[in-house]
Amino acid sequence: MNNQKQQKPTLSGQRFKTRKRDEKERFDPTQFQDCIVQGLTETGADLEAVAKFLDASGAKLDYRRYAETLFDILVAGGMLAPGGTLADDVMRTRVCVFAAQEDLETMQAFAQVFNKLIRRYKYLEKGFEDEVKKLLLFLKGFSESERNKLAMLTGVLLANGTLNASILNSLYNENLVKEGVSAAFAVKLFKSWINEKDINAVAASLRKVSMDNRLMELFPANKQSVEHFTKYFTEAGLKELSEYVRNQQTIGARKELQKELQEQMSRGDPFKDIILYVKEEMKKNNIPEPVVIGIVWSSVMSTVEWNKKEELVAEQAIKHLKQYSPLLAAFTTQGQSELTLLLKIQEYCYDNIHFMKAFQKIVVLFYKAEVLSEEPILKWYKDAHVAKGKSVFLEQMKKFVEWLKNAEEESESEGEEGD
DSSP states (O other): OOOSOOOOOOOOSOOOOOOGGGSOOOOOHHHHHHHHHHHHHHHTTOHHHHHHHHHHHTTTSOTTTTHHHHHHHHHHSSOBOTTSOBOSSSOOOSOSTTTSOSSHHHHHHHHHHHHHHHHHSTTHHHHHHHHHHHHHHTGGGSOHHHHHHHHHHHHHHHHTTSSOGGGGGGGGOHHHHHTTHHHHHHHHHHHHHHHHSOHHHHHHHHHHTTOTTOGGGGSOGGGOSHHHHHHHHHHTTOHHHHHHHHHHHHHHHHHHHHHHHHHHHHHTOOHHHHHHHHHHHHHHHTOOHHHHHHHHHHHHHTSSOOOSOHHHHHHHHHHHHHHHHHHHHTTOOSHHHHHHHHHHHHHHHHHSGGGGGGHHHHHHHHHHTTSSOHHHHHHIIIIIOOSTTHHHHHHHHHHHHHHHHHHHHHHHHHHHHHO
16 A cells, blocks of 8 residues: 555646635625615605614615715715716605705704614714715705705704714805805704704804804805804894804904004004004904903013012012003093903902002002092992902002092082082
């Protein structure tokens, strides 16, 4: 018996190994679409049945691969060609957002379908966000009614957190803005969003994605003014959004004003130039004087490096503030502005512990320099002060307030004698 192993015959030529997992399936959404459309046709307009069908189909159909097709069908009834028109020669369904009734209640029901689907198949989240961004860019290809439905649906989905506010970036597309499509769409979107939540929740979502200061970009450059925005959205029934944008603009203007003021002071610009600039900004941005005096005070106090020794800081503060008193006096022409300044001084002295003993000296200096007058000082002392350091500051001011009251009584009696 021959123990030697017989050599196995070999095939000549090159041999290729093909693993099953390396074979790529050809991308063909047509069959996927047919399955979804057929299923939706069978469920009819019952959106709960639609949600159940979509839930069950995810186990059999490749949602991950055909997410765009799936969402195209649910929104438009079939696959969308570039530009937003429905692709030719494909099955279509009437069970979709665009074929539904144009009212908020119906869109809320459709939002639930998307919510359930994305909660069940978490991996669809990104695909859905991309789909909505695409749909917004296609707005011109849709009818006005279709745009309205999509706007209401998007507003509801933004409110319940299914979508992130960053999708609104698509609305800043130049052509959409130029033709007024973006602004009209935004009206419907914000109405449904605010209806679901409120303006504060909407503002918080916009802030998270740094879009709270970009809403005016919904209009062409020549119409990007607070006045135009306010008029447009107020007339559309969105007064709270108009007021929010106006406030945002004012906050931005205040920050700019403070920054520029500090630069002017550090350069040593003449007070008359600074006062002129501030008054122009007040008028242009509708900033009231009591707000401005707070900005001027903060700017004045931030231009110097303060001594860390309590006994020296009061002397340094008086010298510094004496120099700037003409600037401060220019913006305390109203009693409310003077009261605002007193409260700002109180808060500053409390928050900066080395200034605790300097409060009375600053107030007396401003009284002598005609930055502050008797009435606001007496009102602050009586009931307009805040809690911060209240007992310390009231005690410091006691003698000066008594002197003011006596001086006031004397001037009154002198006036009576003169009569």
